[in-house]
Amino acid sequence: MNGPIIWARDLSRWYGEVIGLNQFNVDIEPGITGIVGPNGSGKSTFFKTLTGLIRPSVGQIRMFGQDPWNNTALMRDFGFCPDFDNLSNEQTPRDFLTFVGGLHGKGGEELAKRVDEVLDIVGMGDAADRKIGGFSKGMRQRTKIAGAMVHNPKLLLLDEPLSGTDPLGRREIIDLVKKLHRQHGHNIIVSSHVLHEVERLTHQVVVIYKGRAVAVGDISDIRGMIDKHPHNIIVESKEMEELAKRFVEMPFVVSIQFNPDRRSAIVQVQQPDEFFNAFPSLVEELGCEVDKVYSLDDNLESVFRYLVGW
């Protein structure tokens, strides 16, 4: 396939006075692409626009070169797994998938075979005839993903598939998404508000914030952009003052700000990776005890702030 599978230019969508997408520009190439952004940043609006569920207020969007709005033919080419759970507790995964397959005009043995196949792909073959009401969050998510791919679409749109899952479930879904691309050839666009989760899925990301695409490209490039901005790192230790004296000698440390109890401080560093590399040997050298050390900026919100220059 030549060219981007998704193309958007100056895409804006308003809900009354609230803006969902704001001059959103993006080119998404085939493969797995992560849409990363905090809650309320416009990820779901972007997905709804992609799936033709809502119409852009301004701008253009294309999927496989076609306008998704009111284009039922195009809807055969993608499968959408929404962020909310609308599964019936009384149904089994097999019932659900058979129903969804029917919505695509499928039926009979062909559909039954496909349902079994999809259930095996998502690892739900053993639970195919159990009621969904007794499923864990991870199993429900996998059932939803199965529903999105039962008609074997070119593109899977997974809106927050990792949301609410436990670490084990998260790992299963991450592995599943990778498998769907690698083994079954689906293009996948997956959204999340957790950067490192997306990082485990793909290197190709679109960072979205307040309705805008603030960064598009390889995640390492984005990391590089982020690293250009000072990071705030919290350090807690009984020998905080001794540690602080050594911190100021480090060339990448910008500032140190003690908290009132003087047992913890916020260390602003230019190159956090180098700081974290040097920190263990510093502690060993001083022979002090460190209670905590963590980056205040290891969350997406601060990343976005860096990216937009706020």
Next chain:
Amino acid sequence: MGINPIEYKPWKKKRGDHKKRFLSISSNVFRTNLKSKAVLGIIIIGLLLTLVIPLLGAVLTPHEKLTKDMAVGVEEDREDDLETFGNFYINGDMNIEGSLSLQGMLTLDGNVFGTGMYTSANGITSETGLNVSGALDINGTAFLDGELTGTGTIYGFGFIEGKGNLSGDWSGEATVFDNITEDIQRIRDDREMDNPDSSPDQKDGQTTNPVDDDGTVPPGSPPPYPPPEYRMNLTGDLGTEGDLLVDGEISINGSFYVNGYLSLRGSVEGTIFFDNHNMLAQYGELTMAGSVMVDGEAGLMGMLQGEGIIIGTGFLNGTGNVSGSLSQEDITNIISMDCGDDDDDTSSEDSLFVEGSLTIEGDVLCAGDIGIDGSLYIDGVCVIMGNVTGSGSLEYKSTEMFHGEVYVMGAFDTNGTVVVDGSLNGAGMIMGTGNINGTGMVHGYFEPDEETYKEDEEIKTRLLEMESENEMSSYYSSQTSGFLRNELVVIFTLLLASIICADLISKDISNNSFVLYFSRSITTRDYISGKFIGAAVTLGLYTFIVPVVVALAIIGTQTGSDYSTSFVVLGLTVAGALITTVYFIPFGLMISSFTKRPSYAGVGIFMSFFVLIIISEIFRMFDKRWMLANPASILDFTYQLLFDRALPSQITGSMVAGILLTFLAIPLAILYINIHRKGVGR
């Protein structure tokens, strides 16, 4: 960017048939409903309550074929009555098909047409005239400046005054009367001026005209007064519930009906019809100073008392309460009757013997025996405490089926023919060698006397024959509404529709399932079609099965060979059942799309119909067309149209079709818009 190679492997076969996508939604709705205990429970209870009895009736009751009457009931007289307590001012014509009862004054500039009855307590005023084809009941005063024409009957307690003419088949010639009351008074005054000595004393309301002690004058006796100057010539009938004083001569070729005080000074020629429902002598007294010529019929409903002469070829004898009409002028002794001397006793133990022919238009109550050597025709309620014997025939013909009844507590011995068009009830015995024919019903315990009558088996056979001659058997005749118009079915259908439709849309709104549908190749039309068909199939488990199964059972057990008629009715039944099935669903889906709570939707659907029914019932009193606001009535009218039955007056087929389409189309349109608007925020 790191892009992995894509090895997309689409399904080899062509993609699914998009025309069938909604069927997946339908089957899902159907399966979900079948798992619902509430839906299944109501369907089962409904089937038990509304299917079993008609099914048993169909199997156990002999019938020749499946008829429209079985499906939608016996055609009713839908000419509803109108009753008002205010005044009526009508500038145009008035057409009365039912009855019009008016407590106020009717002022009319137009004509009155129709076959119904007009009743007024205060009277009627018309400047242009009245044309009465039905009955005109005037208890007030009717002021007629126009012409009163028609073929109906005028009766009541009031007066007719005015300058108008009376004309028509029932009244006098148009030029005879300017004012009945004034005419009569003028006749009386003129006679007093001409012959003051011969004028009767009216002070005590009685005449002093000399008559024989027994109150009768032998036939052929001349009138005691000379021929009057003025005559009341009636070529038709004239009836009045008020008093009528006639000093002149009355010539009647129609019937003369009086329920008030009648004082006759002159002679009466023609037919006289004297009625007194009150049965008290002072209100229904016939005082005759002159002759009554009976060449036609003399119908006597009240007390016959007086000193006048009754002449003619008929014969009246007795002082009891005799009601009926006498005919057959060639019979010398029309009636021989002795019902006792007590004036108020209408249930005398004495007997009534009919040697000639006696036709009774009113009710008969006789505690004694009835002997019939001639013919006895009864057109009202007949209660006989004694025996019916004789060699004559008894014909009982009620004007309306099942309204007239004959009760026989004694033995019913008939050697002639008994014709029963009404119903024959009682606990007595039916004996004799005669036939019982007719289209009515025979109820009660009738024990044949085997010792006396050896042909009782034949009578039994004939009784059965009479039942089989009826168009419908007794079971179906009691099912006046028909199995398709069973009100209980409508109630269960409404209940089921409320439950089935309640969560079809609202649940999708509450759990955002619209995304599930509309992010796929599903259009709004597919979505609505799927929900509609799923609901219809579920509802059809009840609405379609009940009438169609009953119809098939009737056809399967029919004794006749006319299957073509039966299958036509079956086809109409199927069409009616389909309409019932789809009728409530658009409205139910629309209400369901208004809320995200299924319980609200269910109550909303049921209450919406309920409120519409109440509104319709309230306002139909003012305008019959408000019946069209009642969804159940619309369904009923649709059946009537389907089976080619008459609709109530003021309601036309196009109105029903229009409302029906509106009831289906508008909810669907609103539903479509709602799903677009509420669904996914398009």
